Amino acid sequence: MSNKLNHSMSLATPDATDISKKQKIALAIGITGLFILALALLNVNFPNKGLFLTIALGLISVGTIFYARDAYLTKLEGIKNDGQWFKSISSRGLWGWTLGIVLTIFYIVLYFYPKYLGLGQGVNGTNTGLIALFDPLSQFLSGNNASEWFVYGALYTVAILVFGYKFILKYRHNKYQQLRTVSVMFFQTAFAFVIPELMARLNSDSFSLPYNDLKNMWPLNYYAFDQWRVDQFINAQSIGLFFLILGVVTIFVISPILTYKYGKRWYCSWVCGCGGLAETAGDSFRHLSDKGVKAWKFERWMINSVLVFSVIMTTAVISTFLGYDSQKYWFTKNVFLISVGVFLTLLFAGVLYYKRQQINKSALKGAFGFYALTIAFLVFFAFFDLSQIKINASYFSFGLNNKTYNFDSALRTFYGFGIGSIFSGVIGTGFYPILGSRAWCRFGCPMAGILGIQQRLFSKFRITTNGGQCISCGNCSNSCEMGIDVRSYAQKGENIVRSSCVGCGICSAVCPRGVLKLENDSMEGRINSNEILLGNDVNLINLVNQNTK
Amino acid sequence: MEHIVIIGNGISGVTAARYIRKLSDKKITIISAETNYFFSRTALMYVYMGHMKFEHTQPYENWFWEKNKINLKQGFVKHIDTASKTLQFSEGDTLAYDKLIIATGSKPNKFGWPGQDLDGVMGMYHKQDLENLEKYAPNNKVCKRTVIVGGGLIGIELAEMLNSRNIPVTFLVRESSFWNGVLPEGESAMLNRHIKNHHIDLRLGVNLKEITSDSNGKVKSVIVAETGEEISCDVVGLTAGVSPNIDFIKDSNIETGRGVKVNRYLETNIPDVYAIGDCAEQHEPIGQRRSIEAVWYTGRMMGETLAQTICGNRLEYKPGHWFNSAKFLDIEYQTYGWVFSRPRENEAHFHWKHEDDTKCITICYNTINNKFLGINTFGIRMRHEVFDTWLTEKRDVDYVIKHLVEANFDPEFYKHYEAEIFSAYQNNLQTI
Ligand SMILES: Cc1cc2nc3c(=O)[nH]c(=O)nc-3n(C[C@H](O)[C@H](O)[C@H](O)COP(=O)(O)OP(=O)(O)OC[C@H]3O[C@@H](n4cnc5c(N)ncnc54)[C@H](O)[C@@H]3O)c2cc1C
Ligand code: SF4
Ligand code: SF4
Numbered sequence: 001m002s003n004k005l006n007h008s009m010s011l012a013t014p015d016a017t018d019i020s021k022k023q024k025i026a027l028a029i030g031i032t033g034l035f036i037l038a039l040a041l042l043n044v045n046f047p048n049k050g051l052f053l054t055i056a057l058g059l060i061s062v063g064t065i066f067y068a069r070d071a072y073l074t075k076l077e078g079i080k081n082d083g084q085w086f087k088s089i090s091s092r093g094l095w096g097w098t099l100g101i102v103l104t105i106f107y108i109v110l111y112f113y114p115k116y117l118g119l120g121q122g123v124n125g126t127n128t129g130l131i132a133l134f135d136p137l138s139q140f141l142s143g144n145n146a147s148e149w150f151v152y153g154a155l156y157t158v159a160i161l162v163f164g165y166k167f168i169l170k171y172r173h174n175k176y177q178q179l180r181t182v183s184v185m186f187f188q189t190a191f192a193f194v195i196p197e198l199m200a201r202l203n204s205d206s207f208s209l210p211y212n213d214l215k216n217m218w219p220l221n222y223y224a225f226d227q228w229r230v231d232q233f234i235n236a237q238s239i240g241l242f243f244l245i246l247g248v249v250t251i252f253v254i255s256p257i258l259t260y261k262y263g264k265r266w267y268c269s270w271v272c273g274c275g276g277l278a279e280t281a282g283d284s285f286r287h288l289s290d291k292g293v294k295a296w297k298f299e300r301w302m303i304n305s306v307l308v309f310s311v312i313m314t315t316a317v318i319s320t321f322l323g324y325d326s327q328k329y330w331f332t333k334n335v336f337l338i339s340v341g342v343f344l345t346l347l348f349a350g351v352l353y354y355k356r357q358q359i360n361k362s363a364l365k366g367a368f369g370f371y372a373l374t375i376a377f378l379v380f381f382a383f384f385d386l387s388q389i390k391i392n393a394s395y396f397s398f399g400l401n402n403k404t405y406n407f408d409s410a411l412r413t414f415y416g417f418g419i420g421s422i423f424s425g426v427i428g429t430g431f432y433p434i435l436g437s438r439a440w441c442r443f444g445c446p447m448a449g450i451l452g453i454q455q456r457l458f459s460k461f462r463i464t465t466n467g468g469q470c471i472s473c474g475n476c477s478n479s480c481e482m483g484i485d486v487r488s489y490a491q492k493g494e495n496i497v498r499s500s501c502v503g504c505g506i507c508s509a510v511c512p513r514g515v516l517k518l519e520n521d522s523m524e525g526r527i528n529s530n531e532i533l534l535g536n537d538v539n540l541i542n543l544v545n546q547n548t549k
Numbered sequence: 550m551e552h553i554v555i556i557g558n559g560i561s562g563v564t565a566a567r568y569i570r571k572l573s574d575k576k577i578t579i580i581s582a583e584t585n586y587f588f589s590r591t592a593l594m595y596v597y598m599g600h601m602k603f604e605h606t607q608p609y610e611n612w613f614w615e616k617n618k619i620n621l622k623q624g625f626v627k628h629i630d631t632a633s634k635t636l637q638f639s640e641g642d643t644l645a646y647d648k649l650i651i652a653t654g655s656k657p658n659k660f661g662w663p664g665q666d667l668d669g670v671m672g673m674y675h676k677q678d679l680e681n682l683e684k685y686a687p688n689n690k691v692c693k694r695t696v697i698v699g700g701g702l703i704g705i706e707l708a709e710m711l712n713s714r715n716i717p718v719t720f721l722v723r724e725s726s727f728w729n730g731v732l733p734e735g736e737s738a739m740l741n742r743h744i745k746n747h748h749i750d751l752r753l754g755v756n757l758k759e760i761t762s763d764s765n766g767k768v769k770s771v772i773v774a775e776t777g778e779e780i781s782c783d784v785v786g787l788t789a790g791v792s793p794n795i796d797f798i799k800d801s802n803i804e805t806g807r808g809v810k811v812n813r814y815l816e817t818n819i820p821d822v823y824a825i826g827d828c829a830e831q832h833e834p835i836g837q838r839r840s841i842e843a844v845w846y847t848g849r850m851m852g853e854t855l856a857q858t859i860c861g862n863r864l865e866y867k868p869g870h871w872f873n874s875a876k877f878l879d880i881e882y883q884t885y886g887w888v889f890s891r892p893r894e895n896e897a898h899f900h901w902k903h904e905d906d907t908k909c910i911t912i913c914y915n916t917i918n919n920k921f922l923g924i925n926t927f928g929i930r931m932r933h934e935v936f937d938t939w940l941t942e943k944r945d946v947d948y949v950i951k952h953l954v955e956a957n958f959d960p961e962f963y964k965h966y967e968a969e970i971f972s973a974y975q976n977n978l979q980t981i
Binding site: 076077078079081082083084085086087173174175176179287292293464466467468469471472473474475477478487488491505508509510512513514517518519531532533534535536537538539540541544 | 560571589591592595598599600601602605606607608610713714746747845846849850853854857864865866867868869870872874875876878879881883930931932933934937941958959960961962963964
């Protein structure tokens with residue numbers, strides 16, 4: 001993949017792919033909306049905040065909708081990728097880099113310096129600036145003033161909604177694309193935004209639930225089992241217990257069943273918010289992911305390391321609060337650690353026993369290493385009181401953070417900072433125009449890691465290739481946001497069974513020869529590899545395919 | 550170590566090389582005058598349309614060749630000396646071979662039209678054609694109109710390419726309806742309408758008389774034979790078919806006709822010289838196939854077969870059931886078995902078209918024993934494997950229509966048309 005810069009400042013080059021007059025007007029409308037937000041950011045104090053917020057979000061939405069309609073509805077139904085590698089914004093040109101830098105800065109401010117967004121900067125800790133602009137909406141939903149996370153959530157939801165609309169128009173010939181986009185739009189709006197805000201209304205002095213996005217499960221939601229959350233759930237009586245148990249059941253029962261039946265796509269491209277943003281606002285950048293074998297190797301180490309880290313970190317956090325407070329919970333520290341150890345061992349042994357033929361040597365080595373590491377940590381946690389081990393963060397943060405942490409909260413803090421903020425936010429989304437839309441999902445998401453392992457080993461999902469019809473054109477690989485070299489399978493007539501595939505279905509949509517189909521079918525013969533493709537001499541096909549099996 | 554030299558790094562030459570490498574450790578050299586690395590010719594259009602960059606059309610990463618010990622050499626073979634088993638390059642050097650595979654592909658047809666070599670007149674076959682097009686038709690300000698001559702698969706792709714940059718296209722097609730030498734009437738007519746819906750100026754039943762030049766030797770206009778109309782344009786695309794790219798072989802001892810003549814083992818008249826892919830011409834056509842098969846799949850299959858022969862398992866080229874595919878602007882097309890533009894003796898067609906005018910199928914069957922012979926499908930994806938099995942099992946047409954849903958390969962949640970097709974088929978029977 002080339003990283004050559006495209007220096008054109010125009011949104012489109014060559015100029016033949018110029019945008020139309022209507023699209024320019026639409027852009028201007030959208031930018032006006034953004035401009036209002038920018039003014040708020042610069043502390044312009046709007047008189048009627050509710051009105052101006054409505055105008056700003058309204059203009060952004062209208063602009064995008066208007067743009068999308070002109071871009072897609074003026075043409076016949078079909079694949080609409082013309083010029084995506086010419087446009088500066090979608091080919092790592094100057095506009096692409098500019099957008100990437102702006103988004104990155106936004107994320108850094110959001111995570112680490114929310115005061116610049118106006119958080120608590122007014123009299124008596126009221127908000128100013130951008131966050132104040134969102135106060136009326138927050139008041140309307142939850143009854144409280146906005147926080148930086150409320151602003152982020154609102155903008156995030158608007159982005160998924162308007163770009164989701166654009167995506168639906170772009171793929172208006174493709175029912176699969178439309179349905180899954182409606183699905184992510186729904187889950188983002190209802191589950192991630194409106195319901196948790198409304199539930200906050202139930203909170204009182206005697207009763208309080210943590211902010212709970214029902215679809216956001218551990219380990220994506222790495223703080224799911226932090227003590228304060230668990231405590232709040234337990235204190236909130238039956239409702240709280242219900243949510244706590246639901247969370248655990250989702251992880252250990254519902255998710256494995258759905259992944260078995262449909263592959264990880266049920267979550268990654270139908271439900272998840274990170275995936276939702278990648279599929280909608282990130283759609284213009286999907287082709288930028290690196291398809292090389294090196295990137296794939298890096299991906300396998302990276303994502304599994306994050307997964308192991310998240311397991312170790314969560315175990316450390318839970319075992320510590322069980323350790324000094326065990327009469328409050330059902331578990332003691334040691335029962336917990338032993339259960340985790342036994343569970344992981346059974347899982348590991350089961351996989352080895354049933355799936356040994358499907359795991360290659362290097363994967364086996366990696367898996368064994370990761371397993372041993374996890375068990376070593378469990379033993380370590382069992383014999384030491386983590387709250388007594390003090391760690392001075394300044395050694396790890398170039399002196400930026402001088403606090404001293406207990407071992408467990410050091411792990412937790414480091415995870416939250418490194419993975420939760422930098423990886424998923426700053427790199428994951430800020431770098432859309434550089435790394436493609438799913439860098440986080442591909443390299444960093446522990447949830448994708450777990451679902452991926454299951455998808456590779458215990459799932460009915462696969463992408464079927466259509467006999468000998470592939471012409472090796474490369475449209476599929478080019479469009480794969482997860483950087484899977486789909487063509488390398490399709491041209492061998494081999495089904496695509498890859499842990500990273502999020503089942504977005506775009507490879508299938510763009511294939512000009514109808515070669516790819518996402519399917520749930522029996523596990524038997526799911527992973528095949530044909531040496532000679534269908535269409536050739538039957539004897540030759542048999543001869544060669546037998547020899548290589 | 551035996552040295553296998555392959556002229557041509559297209560799908561056929563590269564497939565042969567890959568399989569020879571799998572089966573042996575012979576020394577392998579691939580020669581090309583076109584590009585350093587193998588790329589997918591079928592994807593050229595997507596580069597001009599901006600869907601992909603050129604490097605994305607390369608199915609293997611660049612390290613692949615060295616890792617598999619396949620030598621790549623750039624150069625144009627000028628002459629093959631079969632007596633001394635050496636190749637002479639136009640760059641002056643030579644290369645000795647033990648076995649030679651000719652896989653030089655095709656070149657665009659030119660029928661001696663006046664003006665066919667002017668600047669701005671081009672075929673669409675090689676990477677150089679793409680670069681040429683980028684030069685003469687970068688946008689609709691430099692290129693105000695293009696005339697495409699010849700209504701086949703490459704012509705329609707060229708039209709789609711230019712359309713993506715909003716360059717007006719006039720499409721001169723000799724036949725009375727688009728590609729109706731191959732497609733049955735109903736399908737061809739549907740495509741005529743689809744092409745026009747894309748604002749392409751489709752002219753049916755017309756021939757090119759001449760291409761006129763401006764004072765700089767660049768194309769100025771095209772004159773239509775039938776009407777004498779002059780259409781001014783900046784680019785002319787010649788897409789009236791392709792023929793084997795074998796001019797440099799004509800003065801060797803290797804027997805040629807339109808292509809390099811080969812037997813069923815893909816051997817030429819000279820020992821240790823073979824030909825595969827677009828440039829090979831069978832002495833006798835195989836079954837209903839043409840003697841020169843200029844498609845991707847057959848090139849690949851010949852490469853797979855020849856690798857066996859070269860590595861000691863002498864094997865006949867025996868392709869299975871015919872299949873092919875293409876895309877006409879937004880409409881995908883697949884075919885399995887044989888459906889000719891007009892039913893042959895004892896054949897009949899069943900045709901169904903959806904009311905939205907973008908989907909249809911035609912099934913060809915034998916009227917005496919009802920045997921299913923082939924299907925053309927537009928806008929509905931079908932499973933290769935299922936039709937391959939049905940053809941092998943010699944199913945009859947009733948069976949195929951009844952079980953059509955098993956062959957459906959459309960993405961999930963797509964609307965199904967099998968019920969509609971089934972009832973159309975039933976009605977059809979009653980009216981006969
Ligand atoms: C635009 C386009 C779209 C197509 N789409 C489809 C499709 O959708 N489906 C399909 O089935 N088929 C399609 N085809 C046809 C398909 O691409 C060809 O059948 C196939 O590429 C032929 O492969 P080949 O290996 O025989 O030859 P080629 O791919 O032509 O490779 C031959 C190579 O040999 C080189 N060469 C020739 N002579 C010499 C010499 N003397 N010295 C050195 N090098 C030499 C040439 O430069 C060339 O690089 C398409 C073709 C084109 C042009
Ligand atoms: S392989 Fe296809 S379905 Fe899977 S992530 Fe890539 S583009 Fe999406
Ligand atoms: S898009 Fe389709 S034809 Fe092209 S390489 Fe991928 S599977 Fe093959």
